[in-house]
Amino acid sequence: MSEPVVYIQNLNLKYKSKIVLKDLNWSINRGDNWLLNGISGSGKTSLAKIIAGLQNAPGDIAINFDSNSKHPAQVLYVESWYQFKNVEGVANFYYQQRYTSLQVKETLTVEADLKLFGKENNLDFAEAEKIINALGYSAQRNTQLIELSSGEHKKLQLIKALWLKPQLLIIDQPYTGLDVNSRKSLNQLLDEIVADGVNLILICNDSELPAAINRFALLENGKITEVSSLQELQSETNQTLREMPDFLKVSPDYSSDSIVNMVNINISYGEKQVLKNINWEVNKGERWLLQGHNGSGKSTLLSLVNGDHPQAYANELYLFGNRRGSGESIWDIKQRIGLISPELHWYFDTSSTVWQTVASGLYDNFGLKLELPYSKAKQVDDLVNYFGLTDIKNETLSTLPLGKQRLVLLARTIIKNPELLILDEPCQGLDQQQTKYFNQLVDELCSNGMTLIYVGHYESALPNTLEKRILLDKGHVKIIEDINIFAEDA
Template sequence: MQESFVTIQDLNLKHQQKSVLTDLNWTTNIGDNWVLGGASGSGKTSLAKIIAGLQSGVGNVKINFATNTQLPAEVLFVESWYQFKNLEGVANFYYQQRYTSQQAKDTLTVHAELVAYGKEKHLHFDKVEPILEALNFSAFASSQLIELSSGEHKKLQLIKALWLKPQLLIIDQPYTGLDAASRKNLNTLFDEVAAEGLQLILISNDAELPDSINHFAEIKDGKLIEVDEFNLASHVQQHAREIPDFLKASPVYSSSAIIKMVDVNISYGEKQVLKGINWEVKAGEKWLLQGHNGSGKSTLLSLVNGDHPQSYANELYLFGNRRGSGESIWDIKQHIGLISPEFHWYFDATSTVWQSIASGFYDTVGLFQQLPYSKSAQVDDLVEYFGLTENKNELLSSLPLGKQRLVLLARTIIKNPELLILDEPCQGLDQQQTQHFNHLVDELCSNGMTLIYVGHFESQLPTCLEKRILLEKGEVKVVESLNTKTRRAELQSEIMRSTS
């Protein structure tokens, strides 16, 4: 008879009077490694937090830690993203602050963060170095926490977890923001620690999983159901809704040239992040922007968004005007709809769903004025389109991560912008939501919208993409056409080969 490790009996949880978990029962045995998948908002993260003792539920949760192992008798829950703090223990940062080097010194470096964590957990620093190398993170030792992108923050969380090696490691969306090579190396690390007795619960709908995973489950109607591996991510396909009428109109372009960069360089002290970038985006083009974590993608986009202070020191043209010719950051942003994981971090979570979407008209992180009727009607149309009607008066922060991201995606397109910048837009979405959103992107782009799309997962890309720019170590490595199905298939093969 197998020895049980985690036993859950009759677990119940309500959120705002709605049942999330209902008489849930689950037993994991010694040697079991699970993937917990399913629809966004089904209760996966709440269940993980209850097991880790970070949230309360009604019911019985028992963990039988092993006594014949050197692994710490701990449950470590790694959230989908990490809320870091400055040197004074405060986390109230603003979005543009990560690009302002003087203010960035308010946070710890990666090395200092690891030293502090090692001291807290009584870990030997030489044990973390192989993990840093495997995830290609050694070069970030001197980087400030606020300078890191979402993928780099995810790596830092994973590095600390794999360094600690608790008896039970639960990770929410382990592959979020990671490039293909990092995902493969991470799975190798998972298999290594599992061989040492660490047990895994991964919350994920991704197909790339470690070999050590031997059980699959999802939550439906508040109960945990073990499923077959091949049915893990199968959901009923959502009927594609017709996009709102106001998004069917072609954007009104102020210039035929959207972006032009001439020998653009960005440095932080002796660290050069972008090197001699030459890139031109014309009205109506649809670009895929790719590169490994740390290749410079976020910095490149910050120049386009008007957020980076070093844009004035470079030859950069946005919407037909040279940067620094008298336009304000708000003049630039009125042309752009933006979503990124970093923007999500810094968004005002005290706004309601309706207010969050409406704020996109004014490029603010909250709604500070009353909308005219015509604009209010557009917000209502998007609320319905994204299936958020029952949530429209709820606080953004009260929603599951997937629905929060849908709200911000709706905010991104509310003004039918000339340029749509979608940086990993499907992070936190389940398969159905991803399919729904990419259908919308394809529809918008068929009406003439210009697109820059950042995505590491080839299965999550819209079909409208026509061109690709690939960054490597801050330089442009490839600029190519994606106009044929053959080339898209070749691209998929190239990415798979780069991980082997």
């Protein structure tokens, strides 16, 4: 019998006093392609990084590459999180910078980044072309990295991984930010590289998987347990909502019946037109679902609504009853909005504690270090408790697993009881139970008359409160409709 590709014995890992992995044993044989599942914070990402040699931990681990394989003797770990650098090798960007044309030139284009990757790994660019086309990514080739949405960044990571074809490929949250068609195309591409001799581990909670996935593992209480089917991993535990804080039970203090009014909006970057003749009106208390394929213009549309896009002044755009450019500041707008998005999470200061992060939503900064008056501090305490974060309120965001970080930022989003709540893919990084819990929370929050714009690709992972839908396609409004039953085309 041949040696396993990965052999792990008595692996242990601790973060401070918390035991993450305890005497973990796992063997991955050639031809075995695993789905690794577990609740947020169970240690899945840490285990993947240990296997890939990116993190150390006590225990025995052996990687046995096949000397006869045509594929690189390498374990490639594709993170759920993407960090790019500018042309000088600097990774620090501020949130609004992605919409500033002068700063855009500081990052590589997608094609330049891919060619650099190909050169570093001795790869034929013709092979990348096939993957680019299969994932519908051709339109992004000349786009600067800083302009990409979270789904477009994810595709770039995946293109590199599929192009490299290492002997062992581990992908953390492979479907994050991807539209329905892209998920299907990705599964076909993964099946192809597995048939070509690549071993695969996927870390996710999704049910639509590549046909090549033939083993299923649950990471729980520090140990790996193999189960026989995907269904065994999807046991559901209902989480009871706590009592909503009193300040969220009342309707937001609306300044206008009109929240958003776009009249023939056009947005371009050089010769590339991203939004084309957009007409859209959102009135107070309405609850919208915003959908569209990756690259359809959703992120740009939202950047106009939340005040971040400088081209708003060159268009006829009204927010909260006032035309942009009529004298209000960006902070006047942000005070009325609660926002969570993958892009905001990228640029957030994770050195703040959970409590400070939630409190920072009161003043729209990225990490509050000031003392609050008693009434405001109690408001933060009540919300931290409502989200079940009290036991970790003094921990820094950077020490938390991604799913917990997202829950903290979600709490920050609603601290003001805003007139407009913008939730852009809010459940990225959350497991199924957390996703269900959060969407129940959104339903309850919106019962007070809060206005909502919600971006989500998965029809099965949406709040029930949604009542209207706008669908973008290549920068155009394709559909505006009331929500009943709609085709899964987003």
